[in-house]
Amino acid sequence: MLACARIGAAHSVVFGGFSADALATRIQDADAKVVITSDGGYRRGKPSALKPAVDEAVARVDDVRHVLVVRRTGQEVAWTEGRDVWWHEVVDRQPAEHTPEAFDAEHPLFILYTSGTTGKPKGILHTSGGYLTQTAYTHHAVFDLKPETDVYWCTADVGWVTGHSYIVYGPLANGATQVMYEGTPDTPHQGRFWEIVQKYGVSILYTAPTAIRTFMKWGDEIPAKFDLSSLRVLGSVGEPINPEAWIWYRKNIGADTTPVVDTWWQTETGAMMISPLPGVTAAKPGSAQTPLPGISATVVDDEANEVPNGGGGYLVLTEPWPSMLRTIWGDDQRFIDTYWSRFEGKYFAGDGAKKDDDGDIWLLGRVDDVMLVSGHNISTTEVESALVSHPSVAEAAVVGATDETTGQAIVAFVILRGTAAESEDLAGELRNHVGATLGPIAKPKRVLPVAELPKTRSGKIMRRLLRDVAENRQLGDVTTLTDSTVMDLIQAKLPSAPSED
Incomplete structure (x- = not known):
């Protein structure tokens, strides 16, 4: 990813578990020229093949010139002469020095596909300058990052926006020391995450409510076996966190002392938009609370009027922000229709929200997850x-x-x-x-x-x-x-x- 950015080539990372179908539509939509893959990866301690899906996907599209293959597991792979190239054979013979080129702040950095509620996935386009500015700033402010002493761990997959923004670009721009983990939370045992926290002295942990609820299901006694005293900030991402899970997370993982930052943002926003700040915001379990400094977010009704405190409606963003998506790749009209047509002059995220009596924002999930009974x-x-x-x-x-x-x-x-x-x-x-x-x-x-x-x-x-x-x-x-x-x-x-x- 960083090598692509350095030479000005837009990357599109696809999650390793996707089918050949899903891969082919993304390769085609992005008009990709090179696909980088490996013979396989490891899951639950066993090698799992990656290249067969790539071979099948590339066979369905026209313009891929080369498939660059990293040898990782050493398993057998099918080979297409002239198209397939071993990473080690090419990279090992390159010079050690490379002179970087400067690119415009609006130069495309990456396309990341997100599922549309209808139809084909949307290729969200992010550019270089604004995206890097906001991922670096939010990673620093929301986690109270101290790069000299913190050990940071975001448990997301690099194939999703959380991995792009809070494993690759934000933390590395800030010089963070971080843990990267390939594997599942229950292999070789259900205490795997807490074992890693203890072993590496993780001080900031960023994970998802779905993981937290899974840990609740496995039982309090599992994290209790490990020394989690190095943790000082806990984060949540991916969907609204239920108060019960928030309280469990803080109590069982954070010794009832750590701040929990519940961050609202999307693939489209590129970086965090609404979140408490540790040591600044008085916490409310289950609420993302306040827009970060420089972000303008509010809740409106069907007629686009701002709702009073205590009212509910639709979450909108009313001013531009540095890391905003620039368009849907190759489909400007879909970009306008999807995000800008519902409320004039406002970005509509597709999420329902309410304001409490203090004016803090509570996310209520996707609008299509709001039931009318x-x-x-x-x-x-x-x-x-x-x-x-x-x-x-x-x-x-x-x-x-x-x-x-x-x-x-x-x-x-x-x-x-x-x-x-x-x-x-x-x-x-x-x-x-x-x-x-x-x-x-x-x-x-x-x-x-x-x-x-x-x-x-x-x-x-x-x-x-x-x-x-x-x-x-x-x-x-x-x-x-x-x-x-x-x-x-x-x-x-x-x-x-x-x-x-």
Whole structure:
């Protein structure tokens, strides 16, 4: 990535778990000339092949001149003479010195594809100057970075924007010492993350709510076995964090003393936009709180009027920011339609939000994750947080399914904590728990205990697929799921689930 930036070649990093299909559409859309891959990578201690998907993808496109292959696992690979080149053979014979060239601040730095709710993935274009400015500044300010003494660890994959901004560009620009980990949190054992924190004296940890909820499910005793006293700032990224998970994270990982920074931003924004500042902001579990200095964000209603404190609506950005996306690669019209058409002169992120009585911002998830039940807007995030606050529930995903009576009915899929048993009474108990927490209107109509939830490879719950199941529809695209068999299990289970009727 850094070598590409140095010679002014835009890079487009694709997550290693993607299929040949997904890879081919991205190569084609970006009109890529060179693909860099390796023979394989390691997952759960075993080599997993990468090049076969590349070979299949490149066979479907016209303009790729070379495939540069890093030898990593030493496994057998198919070889296309004239096109495929071994990294070590080319790189080893280059001079050690390279004179960098200067590029304009608006020179394209990278294209990163993000899934569109409809249609093909969108190639988000970021440029050099503004992007680097904001990733470096936010990484320094939000984590209170002390480059001389901190050991920083962001657990994201480099193939997602969090990895680009907070593993590669921000931390390296700031001279941070950091941990990079290839592997899963449960290999060779479920304490793997905490073992790494203890071993390297990690002082700043940046991870995702989906990981935190998984650790909750595994039990408090696992992190308790390790010395986590080096940690001084904890961060959360990827989706709104439920208060219950926030409190668990601070208590079990942060010894009830560390600040937790819940950061809101997107592939499109390039860098953090809304976040508490450690030691500055009085924390509120579950809230991203305030726009960072220089960022103008607010919540508006359907008519684009700013809502008063206590009101809810749509999150918008009202002034430009340095690391903003410049367009959707090759599709300026889609860029305008997607982000700028809903509210004139404002960037609409696609997220619902509310302001509390102090004017702090609480994210409510994607607008298509807001359910309309009997005329009430109910956020899936709030119902999920209510479910997770019950001692039997480790993780929850909630969708609105079409309902003749109420418009939408709330259907909840829950993963139970290790010790909880599935029983006839549990569904009723969970329904009442949500009713007591949020009010009777928010009670799920159906509650289904499941073993796993369908997640994308970046850990986001695919509520769209759960909606398909809840409405007995043919499943949509499952190519970005980590494990598509999860859906078969859920579908098989659905008919037997008791409904409150």
